[in-house]
Amino acid sequence: MSGAATQLPGAVAGPVIRAEGLTKTFGAFTAVDAISFEVAAGEIFGFLGANGAGKTTAMRMLCGLLTPSGGVASVAGFDVGREPEAIKRRIGYMSQKFSLYDDLTVRENIRFYGGVYGLRTTEIRAKTEALLGRLGLAHERDALVGSLPLGWKQKLAFSVALLHDPAVVFLDEPTGGVDPITRRQFWDLLYEAAARGVTVFITTHYLDEAEYCDRVSIMVDGRMAALDTPAGLKQQFGAADMNEVFLQLARGAKNTE
Numbered sequence: 001m002s003g004a005a006t007q008l009p010g011a012v013a014g015p016v017i018r019a020e021g022l023t024k025t026f027g028a029f030t031a032v033d034a035i036s037f038e039v040a041a042g043e044i045f046g047f048l049g050a051n052g053a054g055k056t057t058a059m060r061m062l063c064g065l066l067t068p069s070g071g072v073a074s075v076a077g078f079d080v081g082r083e084p085e086a087i088k089r090r091i092g093y094m095s096q097k098f099s100l101y102d103d104l105t106v107r108e109n110i111r112f113y114g115g116v117y118g119l120r121t122t123e124i125r126a127k128t129e130a131l132l133g134r135l136g137l138a139h140e141r142d143a144l145v146g147s148l149p150l151g152w153k154q155k156l157a158f159s160v161a162l163l164h165d166p167a168v169v170f171l172d173e174p175t176g177g178v179d180p181i182t183r184r185q186f187w188d189l190l191y192e193a194a195a196r197g198v199t200v201f202i203t204t205h206y207l208d209e210a211e212y213c214d215r216v217s218i219m220v221d222g223r224m225a226a227l228d229t230p231a232g233l234k235q236q237f238g239a240a241d242m243n244e245v246f247l248q249l250a251r252g253a254k255n256t257e
């Protein structure tokens with residue numbers, strides 16, 4: 001595990017994410033089929049699956065954005081069905097699509113999201129300086145985000161998603177479109193966050209990234225077909241790498257889009 005030792009203030013005891021028979025149906029179609037798992041504080045949890053396997057639907061339920069059809073799940077100690085608002089205050093979220101405003105500067109974006117997360121002006125100012133220093137972006141504070149390379153935008157978006165010190169950060173394919181070296185640098189930020197006790201829940205299509213996770217789950221047709229450490233999965237499937245594990249599982253899928 002990356003760093004469960006340091007607990008955040010207000011951190012919950014036990015698993016930070018807990019799902020038991022979590023299910024979502026759309027009419028007669030079952031998109032997420034009774035998945036059960038737990039994620040510990042400070043764990044980097046990879047959430048893999050082919051297109052249409054049910055990852056986004058499951059993630060939306062865990063973020064309190066979609067009501068489950070069956071089963072239960074809690075995030076940071078709150079029930080996803082009954083206490084979605086409490087969950088939204090304790091999670092960060094970053095996707096490839098939902099990100100920063102290109103026509104605002106770096107500093108304006110941080111100030112804007114700090115306000116959205118309900119931080120005080122003095123707090124935002126202090127956090128802005130710390131964040132810019134950590135990312136080595138201090139000299140770019142007044143640059144338009146649209147002018148930054150994609151890799152920088154991703155690092156900034158991730159740091160902004162952590163501005164309000166969430167217990168869990170949900171990342172939906174956060175590294176799409178960047179080269180392997182830039183992706184590796186992005187992962188350094190994930191490790192730093194995990195070492196501070198933040199739980200990282202990440203979907204990715206890059207199988208090399210699955211190797212960097214503490215544990216990896218693989219969804220097939222709405223079910224969690226496998227869940228273990230990358231080493232454990234490779235052993236279980238007699239595979240040389242995660243790509244091979246993924247292909248073995250995904251080959252039998254029906255719902256791929």
Ligand SMILES: Nc1ncnc2c1ncn2[C@@H]1O[C@H](COP(=O)(O)OP(=O)(O)OP(=O)(O)O)[C@@H](O)[C@H]1O
Nearest residue numbers: 026031049050051052053054055056057058255257
């Ligand atoms: N609102 C909806 N109504 C009906 N079917 C839906 C709805 N949302 C998702 N689905 C279906 O549920 C299945 C799972 O979709 P989901 O988006 O969760 O998959 P995914 O694993 O996230 O795929 P991707 O990697 O493409 O995002 C798909 O067959 C999809 O068409």
